[in-house]
Amino acid sequence: MLSHAASHIDSSRPAISSRRASPAQNPDVGGVPKQHPLIDAMHMMGATMSFPSETEIFGEGEAADYAYQVISGGVRTYKILRDGRRQVAGFYLPGDIFGLDFQDDHTVSAEAITDTKVVVVKRSMLMTLAGRDPVIGRELLNVTGSELRRVQTRMLLLLKSAEERVAGFLLEMAERASGGNVVELPMTRRDIADYLGLTFETVSRTLRGLANKAAIEVTAPRRIVLRNWSALRLLNA
């Protein structure tokens, strides 16, 4: 059994609002949801669990027995480096699948950023399913491929200047959360800094810099309005 002291298993099965796990741009137009055997299977077989804000979902080095999908809230995965620095490996928003390490042990830790609901399913069961049903296997491959692309994109981001990194981060968040021009950040400046490999002071200064250029507007610390997408994309290229 999972031993998450801070969590509890919900009896209800909330409908998922987004299906980001499959190739991103896939709006369910017309009200009739498309078939997503992998996600359907996860919801069929999995348990829904809740994690309060700032609680651990799994730790680095623990057995990677389960895979997760975010239902609501947000999750960050991270590593603590020997010198004490923290590297955020990724943020996961509703619809995203995480914990799918292809090793026996989790290579990162995972925490709820805010109060979060996830669906949990045995990884071995997913693998068995994938072995039986090529469609599910193919979907798993797609999910992994998406994750790979996302990591590669971020890797390329880390090669660039602070301004370019922050711009890229804002664009990524805007696309993933898709709230139009307004980006609601569920995470702190330090989270962002650890994600981008900067200090939180530099993140703060860079945001101000972008605001001074009229590329963005910081209406509240966690609420940023994108004013000039092309300027941001120029930095992204």
Place this chain on the structure above:
Amino acid sequence: MLSHAASHIDSSRPAISSRRASPAQNPDVGGVPKQHPLIDAMHMMGATMSFPSETEIFGEGEAADYAYQVISGGVRTYKILRDGRRQVAGFYLPGDIFGLDFQDDHTVSAEAITDTKVVVVKRSMLMTLAGRDPVIGRELLNVTGSELRRVQTRMLLLLKSAEERVAGFLLEMAERASGGNVVELPMTRRDIADYLGLTFETVSRTLRGLANKAAIEVTAPRRIVLRNWSALRLLNA
């Protein structure tokens, strides 16, 4: 048909010397090679092609119709940024599979670093095979998982200082090429710099610094001997 002016299709089918594509630590002990359906399939169905040094294998934005495995030589994938900077996305050594983008178009360009032989196979055929044979599907998933881990490792590297990046790079190359303490670099300082997000001057200075600390020895510009692994690993965190 592939339209690589600079390449030609070989009639011979050279035996592969390494099987890095499968979970890395998998030496074929006992002389009898293990079964690798994915690789076997690639060699069965694929054509062997040669690319002279510094020639393009595919370009960013081209249709991603083919997947490749390096037989001999070396390959780099990269992006050119609008401002002219080049970002090297990855190096591929014999045994490595590349071009497996999970999109319609290649997200990076690929070039032969030195004279290089590769096996080429239709990506759609791999996918069809994977749909029919869960074992191959599983292997594809493993290859992708390995790539994912490698990218994640490099991502962590990019957060660190120049010295730590260069040390990490040397360790990665030493492990992948596994020529004992001697690392033969097929790429230039500029390639390394573009891979690590540094300038070639910094790479050069850092190598000297490591040499001064007796951690390495630069016996020739492209030939580096690792003298003190634990010192390098300490930098690796």
Place this chain on the structure above:
DNA sequence: CGAAACATTGACAACTTTCAATTGCCGTGG
């Protein structure tokens, strides 16, 4: 309302890049 955490801002230090010059390596042709 008040405390704690989060965020911003400034000054200075450290590291990396940029610009410039020099050295070393290697293949070609005399």
Place this chain on the structure above:
DNA sequence: CCACGGCAATTGAAAGTTGTCAATGTTTCG
């Protein structure tokens, strides 16, 4: 065989960017 030319690599000095340390302002939440 050696000289030359071209590219890669090294090295130095100055400039720029980001990190560090410190102080202050702001939001959130009990």
